[in-house]
Amino acid sequence: AGNQLPMRNIAQDKLKALPVPLGPEAEQKRSADKLDTVLTRVDAVNTRLARVAPLLKRFRQSVLAAATSGRLTEDWRHQRGKQWSPTLKKVSDIGDVVTGNTPSKKIDDAFGGQWLFVKPGDLDLGYRVLDTSEKLTDLGAGMSRVLPELTVLVTCIGATIGKTGLLRRSGATNQQINAVVCKGTV
8 A cells, every 4th residue: 555665676486477468369459550550640740849849939039039120010000100119228227137046956955846946958948937847945945046927037158048038937047047137027
């Protein structure tokens, strides 16, 4: 039941003596054929999905470029007689720039909780950061710089420099990520 220790090994003679239910040979063949068909379809879908990811990335980049250049709302502005007049601001006018930090790995109780802990690889899944590969406990979060949701994240070191994301719930980042805590989000 619930208190039993996991089995570490089984004697070969006991394994040989275990009964194993097998269906009729014709049914086994039908099952194997069906599995082959289904797994072939799964492989085909995975191949198609792998081709979609780069297309989505390019689409997001082009939408962002269109939004920041005014092309995205050009028709809407034209219909209303509006002009495109972007305002240039320094990042420091928009929010506070904060660099992340990693709690000591020697403190076991710092990791494995519910707080998001964003590392550059977590930004590979898209611009909205909803989950992370590693989490911090309350203790770990207390040793880090906790950031509010809607914080803009930008990788600042190494081969991943310039990857961005938007923190969708409170969390922390490691030192390879700079964060812009936008004014009005704290």
